[in-house]
Amino acid sequence: MELEVLSLFLQQGIASGLVTGSIYALLALAIVIVFRTTDVANFAEGEVYMASAYLAFFLIAIVSMPFWIAVPATVFAVLIGASLFQRVVLTQVAAAKGVSVNLVIATLGLSYVLKGIVRATGFGDTPRSFPSVMGEGSVTLGSASLTYLDLTILGAALAIMAVFFWMFNYTKIGRAMRAVGMNRRASQLVGINLGHVQMLVWGLSGAISAVAAILIAPKLLMTADMGVVVTLAFAAAIIGGFTSLPGAVVGGFIIGITENLVGLFVSSRAINVAPFVVIMLVLIFMPQGLFGGKVRVRKV
Amino acid sequence: MADLIELVEVSASYGRIEALSGVSLKVSEGKVVALLGANGAGKSTTLNVISGIVPATKGDIRFRGKSIRRLGSDKIVGAGISQVPEGREVFRDMSVHENLLIGAQLRNDRAGIERDIEIMAGHFPVLSKRFKQMAGTMSGGEQQMLLIARALMARPKLLMLDEPSLGLSPLLVQQIFDIIVKLHREEKLTLLIVEQNAAVALAVSDYAYILENGEIAVEGRSADLAHDDSVRNAYLGT
Ligand SMILES: Nc1ncnc2c1ncn2[C@@H]1O[C@H](COP(=O)(O)OP(=O)(O)O)[C@@H](O)[C@H]1O
Ligand SMILES: [Mg+2]
Numbered sequence: 001m002e003l004e005v006l007s008l009f010l011q012q013g014i015a016s017g018l019v020t021g022s023i024y025a026l027l028a029l030a031i032v033i034v035f036r037t038t039d040v041a042n043f044a045e046g047e048v049y050m051a052s053a054y055l056a057f058f059l060i061a062i063v064s065m066p067f068w069i070a071v072p073a074t075v076f077a078v079l080i081g082a083s084l085f086q087r088v089v090l091t092q093v094a095a096a097k098g099v100s101v102n103l104v105i106a107t108l109g110l111s112y113v114l115k116g117i118v119r120a121t122g123f124g125d126t127p128r129s130f131p132s133v134m135g136e137g138s139v140t141l142g143s144a145s146l147t148y149l150d151l152t153i154l155g156a157a158l159a160i161m162a163v164f165f166w167m168f169n170y171t172k173i174g175r176a177m178r179a180v181g182m183n184r185r186a187s188q189l190v191g192i193n194l195g196h197v198q199m200l201v202w203g204l205s206g207a208i209s210a211v212a213a214i215l216i217a218p219k220l221l222m223t224a225d226m227g228v229v230v231t232l233a234f235a236a237a238i239i240g241g242f243t244s245l246p247g248a249v250v251g252g253f254i255i256g257i258t259e260n261l262v263g264l265f266v267s268s269r270a271i272n273v274a275p276f277v278v279i280m281l282v283l284i285f286m287p288q289g290l291f292g293g294k295v296r297v298r299k300v
Numbered sequence: 301m302a303d304l305i306e307l308v309e310v311s312a313s314y315g316r317i318e319a320l321s322g323v324s325l326k327v328s329e330g331k332v333v334a335l336l337g338a339n340g341a342g343k344s345t346t347l348n349v350i351s352g353i354v355p356a357t358k359g360d361i362r363f364r365g366k367s368i369r370r371l372g373s374d375k376i377v378g379a380g381i382s383q384v385p386e387g388r389e390v391f392r393d394m395s396v397h398e399n400l401l402i403g404a405q406l407r408n409d410r411a412g413i414e415r416d417i418e419i420m421a422g423h424f425p426v427l428s429k430r431f432k433q434m435a436g437t438m439s440g441g442e443q444q445m446l447l448i449a450r451a452l453m454a455r456p457k458l459l460m461l462d463e464p465s466l467g468l469s470p471l472l473v474q475q476i477f478d479i480i481v482k483l484h485r486e487e488k489l490t491l492l493i494v495e496q497n498a499a500v501a502l503a504v505s506d507y508a509y510i511l512e513n514g515e516i517a518v519e520g521r522s523a524d525l526a527h528d529d530s531v532r533n534a535y536l537g538t
Binding site for chain 2: 183185
């Protein structure tokens with residue numbers, strides 16, 4: 001390969017990888033905050049993402065709601081839905097038999113329900129294209145080129161992450177979320193309402209998933225199975241150590257960039273395998289993930 | 301003086317195991333009360349029932365005459381009851397400063413919170429030098445002091461301490477109890493102290509209860525219990 005082509009591929013791979021990676025990063029954040037504060041690996045994450053895209057599609061294309069109303073309406077609806085799922089279903093399951101496997105099964109149940117609903121409406125029967133409000137056109141950065149839509153996705157995702165990190169690290173409610181992630185009992189003893197924090201975290205996770213879905217949907221053909229990309233968000237979360245928020249973001253970008261580089265340099269057929277090779281390498285050389293921290297020995 | 305907190309025939313259980321059966325005790329405002337007993341007697345359970353972390357299956361818990369039995373743990377902290385738990389439960393990955401801030405999670409008076417952090421730095425000089433350090437990296441004694449300071453940040457009327465001396469050197473135990481007694485004197489703080497170290501606890505308290513298998517076996521003025529030979533032989537292991 002000539003040097004010029006090599007450099008072009010490299011730059012384009014990284015640029016496109018940042019765009020798709022930012023979506024994996026958002027979804028990985030949604031998975032990690034829920035896991036940290038409620039100990040549940042949310043196996044319905046993919047379907048929350050999928051259902052959010054369909055809800056936005058329904059509001060815009062069928063109800064003819066203006067885009068600027070449909071987007072916040074979707075995000076808000078998913079926020080409420082996810083909060084209620086935690087409040088109504090998960091607390092009941094936990095109270096009935098506090099085994100964490102049951103909680104995971106409850107999330108699997110949610111994933112079937114959401115898929116079922118989308119299938120029942122008939123919208124999921126044929127692939128749909130999500131309307132884009134971005135104008136056509138692209139920008140050249142170095143020798144890489146990104147469309148306006150790509151730049152919007154990356155910019156919006158980074159902005160959401162920045163706001164989220166600020167909230168998590170510098171506000172009172174963010175401090176409560178971190179506390180619940182570290183020590184439930186101590187959190188209760190300082191007066192944190194565990195139920196409220198956990199419900200809020202599920203709601204936020206839903207809202208972030210909805211934003212990710214709305215951002216990326218115009219680049220995809222929507223189907224009821226589009227939630228499978230969340231496998232890659234789980235991969236990102238694992239690479240980052242599964243409890244680290246910066247880890248989830250870095251993991252997301254690593255997966256996105258790897259996919260794109262492999263697609264350009266190796267073959268598009270190798271794209272699906274690439275993230276799992278990355279996971280294996282990370283787990284072999286850094287079993288705690290990149291940001292997982294050290295194994296803790298409890299002092300007695 | 302008026303009772304600040306009163307437990308009336310309180311029972312509690314973990315699944316089928318009954319940990320408390322009909323425990324009655326009270327702490328009057330401004331007093332120091334010790335709750336003693338062997339390992340597994342139900343001391344921590346008693347504190348956790350008061351804190352609303354373990355539900356009472358029977359009986360009632362009254363704080364300033366009002367039942368708090370059905371309140372959530374956050375409401376109980378808000379009402380003025382804080383617990384210093386056993387087992388060094390600091391927020392390990394937060395700085396010392398943030399651990400203090402989170403102790404004031406239910407308060408909104410910024411200036412007051414800042415002032416109280418200064419006050420804590422005065423009470424616990426070891427903490428003031430380590431505000432930026434992660435709590436989990438501190439020694440056992442420092443973590444214990446941080447836990448007490450964290451609980452005080454909520455400005456409680458009743459402070460409950462669960463085995464503050466556990467695992468600490470005699471010198472540190474002395475230091476911690478000196479601070480506790482000072483707080484009691486200066487801030488008129490009412491204290492309920494759980495201890496296995498009966499000698500220390502009886503020395504600082506006005507009144508004491510001894511728990512045995514989830515029931516109050518003996519109660520009386522601390523000075524009397526400390527000198528009662530049968531009590532000393534049967535419960536205090538001295
Ligand atoms: N989380 C729990 N689950 C089940 N049993 C418990 C739990 N905590 C305490 N117990 C049991 O309840 C009894 C009282 O325990 P505890 O209140 O911790 O005693 P103490 O603090 O006096 O050592 C013990 O028999 C103990 O084994
Ligand atoms: Mg105990």
